[in-house]
Amino acid sequence: MHDSPPSELHSDVPIPNWWRHWWRRQTPTRQDRYAMLAPLAAVLLFLAAIVSAFWYLRLEEMDREQEAVKRDVEYAQQRMRLRLLERQEQLMRIARDISNKEVDAEEFVGRAESMIAQYPEVLMLTWIDERRRVTASYAAPSLSTPQVRTKGEVLRPGETETMYSLARDLQQPVYSQPVAGPDSAGLLQLHVPLADQGKFGGVILGEYSIDGLLRYGVPAEISAKYAVALLDGKGRVLAGTSVPPRNPATQLLPWAAQPNEYEVPVSPVGNGLIVRAQAYRTGLGVIGSGLFWLVGALSAMTAWMLIANWRHTRRRVKVQQALMAETNFRRAMENSMLTGMRALDMNGRITYVNAAFCQMTGWSEAELVGRTPPFPYWPDEDRELLAARLEDELNGRTIQGGFQVRVKRKDGTLFDARLYVSPLVDARGHQTGWMTSMTDITEPTRIREQLQASHERFTTVLEALDASVSVAPLGSEELLFANKLYRLWFGGRAAGHLQMVVQAGMSDAPHPSDEPLDDVDAFVGLPTNSLTSATSENAEIFVPELGKWLEVRSRYLNWVDGRLAQMVIATDITSRRNAEEQAALQAERAQSASRLITMGEMASSVAHELNQPLTAITNYCNGLVSRIRSKQISDEDMLAALDKTSRQAQRAGQIIQRIRSFVKRSEPNRTPSDVSAIVSEALELAEIELRRRNVRMSHYVAARLPELLVDPILIEQVLVNLLRNAAESVEKAERPPGRRSVELRVIPKQVHEQPVVEFAVTDSGEGLAPEVMERLYEAFFSTKPEGMGIGLNLCRSIVESHQGRMQAENIYNGAEVAGCRFSFWIPVSGSGSPTIGKDAGVTTA
Known part of the structure; x- marks a missing residue:
C-alpha cells in the first residue's frame, strides 16, 4: 500500500x-x-x-496618542497661566491700595487671610518695605514654622533677596525660579513692587505651593488621564507623579518602552517651571493583542x-x-506470559498448556497434554472436590469470578491458585472445549491476611479514641462505620452523624430516595480523587441531647466499595467553651468599668456642661416669676420664655441620656452601624472634655462610607478614650493657643486587598517616648500619675475583637516631634468596597 x-x-x-x-x-x-x-x-x-x-x-496609534497628550498639556498650561495671572492681578490691586495709603498692616493681614482661605495654592503673603523688613505677614496653617515670616524680620539672604532686588530694578512683578530641595519641593514666589510717590516702597511677596498649583490648576479630567508633574529648569520633579519606564522585553517596538509624554513651560513663570504629562498605558501593545496571538496560533x-x-x-x-510480524509476536507473548493457560476438549482431556502452566506445576507439556482426570497436579486430599468442579465446568456451570484451589507441584509441594474458566470457540463460532487460566495467588493471600490483621489493630485504636468517629455515604442514611464513643453518644444509627453535619453547615441535608440522583448527591460527575484530597472543615456546635459542645471536623473520602463518603470526627470541647464564655464575661465587665472610669474622670467637665442649661432654666423661671408678679408680661413673651426654658431642659436631658447610654452595661451587640452616627455620638461626649482643656477639635468623615458590623458603644468607647488622651497630651505639652488642636479623620482604605474603614486621631502634643512606645499596650502601664493603665490595652482588645488593628506613631517636623497619631481600622462587612464620594464634610469646633 x-x-x-x-x-x-x-x-x-x-x-x-x-x-x-x-x-x-x-x-x-x-x-x-x-x-x-x-x-x-x-x-x-x-x-x-x-x-x-x-x-x-501600532505606529499610527502612537502618533494619535502623542497629539492628544500635546493638546491636553497645552490646555492645562493655559489653565495654570490664567490662575497665576488672576493671583498676580489680585496682588497688584493690594499693592496699588498700599501705595495709595488705603491699606494698613492690620487690613493687609485680613485681606491676606481671606485670599489664602479662598485660594489653597497660596501659602503666605508678606508685605516687605524698602528696607527689606517685614511690615505684615500671614501664612496658611499648613506652612511649617521655620518658613513663616514674622513682623519686623529682615528679609533673609538668598534667592528671595535676589528676586527682591530684581523687582526693585525692573519695577514690575517678578517670579522666582523654584528649585527642588532635598526635603521639600520648594515654593514659587511672586514679587510685586510697591510705589511710594514714584519711589520704590517695597514689595508684596506671594508664595505659592507647587503641589497646590498642580492640584488646583490642572483640570481634573487631565489629571485622571495622565501622570501630570511640575518640573524645575533642570528637569527635577517639584510636584506630581511620573510613569515608570515600561519593560522593553514586553514591547515589540524598541521605542515603545518609554511613556508617551509632552512638556511645556508655564507662563508667566518661564522656563523655570515646566508642566509635563505622561500618558498611562492603555493598550497591551502588539504583543498583548489577542488577534495577533490568534493569528500566530492558527x-x-x-x-x-x-x-x-x-x-x-x-x-x-x-x-x-x-x-507482518504480529503473528510471531503473539506466539512469543503467549509463551512469555506469567499466567498459566490450559485447554480442555469437550470430554475433559488436556489439549494445550503454555510454558507458564508447566513452570507453575513442574510438569512438562508432553506429560500433561492428552491426560484425563484425575490430573497429576491434583492433591490427593482434594481430588473429590476438584473432580466435582471439573464436572461443573464441562456442563457449563462456571463461576464468573473464578474459584480458588490448591495445586500440587511435581516435587509434591502445594501452592494456592485461582482458576478462571471460559468457553473455547473456533473461527466458525463453534465451541470446541474450555480454556482455563491459572494464577498463583500465594503472595496475595499472605498480603490479605496481613491486611486483615492490620485492620483489626486499626479498629482497636479507633475504638479507644476519646473522639467520636463516624463515616456515612453522601445522600444516604446508612452508617458505614462508627467507633465506641459515637455509639455511646448516638447509638448505632446515622441520625447523630447527619445531625452534626447539618448543624455544622458542612453539607445539605439528605434528600428523599425518590428524588433524582443529581439532587441526592451534589458531587455527582466530579472527580472523587480531588475531593478526598481537600482540606477538612471545622465547626463548633452544641448538641442539646448530650448537653455538650462538640468540635466537628469533616472530610470526604472514597470508601472501600468506591462510594464517596463523609467522615465526621467530633471532640468534646465543653470545658473549653465554658472557659471562653467566662473570659468574654470578664472582658465585657472590663469594658463597662473603663467607661465608668472615663465618665468619672470627665465628671467636672460634665458638671460644667450641665450647669449652663440648668442656670439658663433658673434665670428664665426667675424672670417669669418677677414679670408675672408685676403683671408686665404678655402671652407671647411668656410662651417665648417657656419655649426657651423647654429647649434648655431638653439640652440637659440629652446630655444625661448620652452619658447613660455610654456608661450603661450591656451585652456586646454587633449590628450594621452607620459610621457617621458613631463618630457624632463620640464627638458629643469628647467635646466637653476638649472645651474644658481649651483644645480645638476638627474632624473629617468621608462621604458615603459603608456600614460596619460592630458594637457602636464599644467603638464610641475607643474614640472617646483616644480623643481624651489626645487632649491631655496637648495640655501637657503647653502648646500656644494656635497649636492646641486635635484632628479626627475617618476614611476608607484597602489593607491586604480588603476594604476597611480607618479612624485616625492626631494631636499636636509632645508625642511618645521610645520606652513608652514599647510598653504602650501593656496592661496596668500608664504615663499619667492617676492613670490605671487599662485604657489603651482595652481599646486594642476591642478593635481586635472586631478583626481590626490599632497602631501609634509620632509625627515629626524635621527632627522635632510635632504630635502623635493613633489609628485603627475595622474591616467592612460583606464584599462591597468603600465608595469615596466627591464631597466630604469638614467641621471645626
Missing part, C-alpha cells in the same frame, strides 16, 4: 513541461518534502504580512498539521511492516 505522487493527484491542473520533467526526476521522498514545504512557506509569508500590518497600526497549528500529515504518511509504511 503506497501513496500516489502529487503529480498524479493534480493531473487536471496545467503544468509547464519543464516543471513536470523536473518534478518527475525527483525521488518520492523529495516530492513529499517539497509538497510539505510549499504550504509551510505560504503560512510563514501570511504570518509575516499580519505582523507588518500590526506594526503599522499559523503555528497549520504548519504543525502539515508536518504531522507528512509524518503520518511515513508511519503508515512502518505499520504495514509491523503487521
Whole structure:
C-alpha cells in the first residue's frame, strides 16, 4: 500500500513541461518534502504580512496618542497661566491700595487671610518695605514654622533677596525660579513692587505651593488621564507623579518602552517651571493583542498539521511492516506470559498448556497434554472436590469470578491458585472445549491476611479514641462505620452523624430516595480523587441531647466499595467553651468599668456642661416669676420664655441620656452601624472634655462610607478614650493657643486587598517616648500619675475583637516631634468596597 505522487493527484491542473520533467526526476521522498514545504512557506509569508500590518497600526496609534497628550498639556498650561495671572492681578490691586495709603498692616493681614482661605495654592503673603523688613505677614496653617515670616524680620539672604532686588530694578512683578530641595519641593514666589510717590516702597511677596498649583490648576479630567508633574529648569520633579519606564522585553517596538509624554513651560513663570504629562498605558501593545496571538496560533497549528500529515504518511509504511510480524509476536507473548493457560476438549482431556502452566506445576507439556482426570497436579486430599468442579465446568456451570484451589507441584509441594474458566470457540463460532487460566495467588493471600490483621489493630485504636468517629455515604442514611464513643453518644444509627453535619453547615441535608440522583448527591460527575484530597472543615456546635459542645471536623473520602463518603470526627470541647464564655464575661465587665472610669474622670467637665442649661432654666423661671408678679408680661413673651426654658431642659436631658447610654452595661451587640452616627455620638461626649482643656477639635468623615458590623458603644468607647488622651497630651505639652488642636479623620482604605474603614486621631502634643512606645499596650502601664493603665490595652482588645488593628506613631517636623497619631481600622462587612464620594464634610469646633 503506497501513496500516489502529487503529480498524479493534480493531473487536471496545467503544468509547464519543464516543471513536470523536473518534478518527475525527483525521488518520492523529495516530492513529499517539497509538497510539505510549499504550504509551510505560504503560512510563514501570511504570518509575516499580519505582523507588518500590526506594526503599522501600532505606529499610527502612537502618533494619535502623542497629539492628544500635546493638546491636553497645552490646555492645562493655559489653565495654570490664567490662575497665576488672576493671583498676580489680585496682588497688584493690594499693592496699588498700599501705595495709595488705603491699606494698613492690620487690613493687609485680613485681606491676606481671606485670599489664602479662598485660594489653597497660596501659602503666605508678606508685605516687605524698602528696607527689606517685614511690615505684615500671614501664612496658611499648613506652612511649617521655620518658613513663616514674622513682623519686623529682615528679609533673609538668598534667592528671595535676589528676586527682591530684581523687582526693585525692573519695577514690575517678578517670579522666582523654584528649585527642588532635598526635603521639600520648594515654593514659587511672586514679587510685586510697591510705589511710594514714584519711589520704590517695597514689595508684596506671594508664595505659592507647587503641589497646590498642580492640584488646583490642572483640570481634573487631565489629571485622571495622565501622570501630570511640575518640573524645575533642570528637569527635577517639584510636584506630581511620573510613569515608570515600561519593560522593553514586553514591547515589540524598541521605542515603545518609554511613556508617551509632552512638556511645556508655564507662563508667566518661564522656563523655570515646566508642566509635563505622561500618558498611562492603555493598550497591551502588539504583543498583548489577542488577534495577533490568534493569528500566530492558527499559523503555528497549520504548519504543525502539515508536518504531522507528512509524518503520518511515513508511519503508515512502518505499520504495514509491523503487521507482518504480529503473528510471531503473539506466539512469543503467549509463551512469555506469567499466567498459566490450559485447554480442555469437550470430554475433559488436556489439549494445550503454555510454558507458564508447566513452570507453575513442574510438569512438562508432553506429560500433561492428552491426560484425563484425575490430573497429576491434583492433591490427593482434594481430588473429590476438584473432580466435582471439573464436572461443573464441562456442563457449563462456571463461576464468573473464578474459584480458588490448591495445586500440587511435581516435587509434591502445594501452592494456592485461582482458576478462571471460559468457553473455547473456533473461527466458525463453534465451541470446541474450555480454556482455563491459572494464577498463583500465594503472595496475595499472605498480603490479605496481613491486611486483615492490620485492620483489626486499626479498629482497636479507633475504638479507644476519646473522639467520636463516624463515616456515612453522601445522600444516604446508612452508617458505614462508627467507633465506641459515637455509639455511646448516638447509638448505632446515622441520625447523630447527619445531625452534626447539618448543624455544622458542612453539607445539605439528605434528600428523599425518590428524588433524582443529581439532587441526592451534589458531587455527582466530579472527580472523587480531588475531593478526598481537600482540606477538612471545622465547626463548633452544641448538641442539646448530650448537653455538650462538640468540635466537628469533616472530610470526604472514597470508601472501600468506591462510594464517596463523609467522615465526621467530633471532640468534646465543653470545658473549653465554658472557659471562653467566662473570659468574654470578664472582658465585657472590663469594658463597662473603663467607661465608668472615663465618665468619672470627665465628671467636672460634665458638671460644667450641665450647669449652663440648668442656670439658663433658673434665670428664665426667675424672670417669669418677677414679670408675672408685676403683671408686665404678655402671652407671647411668656410662651417665648417657656419655649426657651423647654429647649434648655431638653439640652440637659440629652446630655444625661448620652452619658447613660455610654456608661450603661450591656451585652456586646454587633449590628450594621452607620459610621457617621458613631463618630457624632463620640464627638458629643469628647467635646466637653476638649472645651474644658481649651483644645480645638476638627474632624473629617468621608462621604458615603459603608456600614460596619460592630458594637457602636464599644467603638464610641475607643474614640472617646483616644480623643481624651489626645487632649491631655496637648495640655501637657503647653502648646500656644494656635497649636492646641486635635484632628479626627475617618476614611476608607484597602489593607491586604480588603476594604476597611480607618479612624485616625492626631494631636499636636509632645508625642511618645521610645520606652513608652514599647510598653504602650501593656496592661496596668500608664504615663499619667492617676492613670490605671487599662485604657489603651482595652481599646486594642476591642478593635481586635472586631478583626481590626490599632497602631501609634509620632509625627515629626524635621527632627522635632510635632504630635502623635493613633489609628485603627475595622474591616467592612460583606464584599462591597468603600465608595469615596466627591464631597466630604469638614467641621471645626
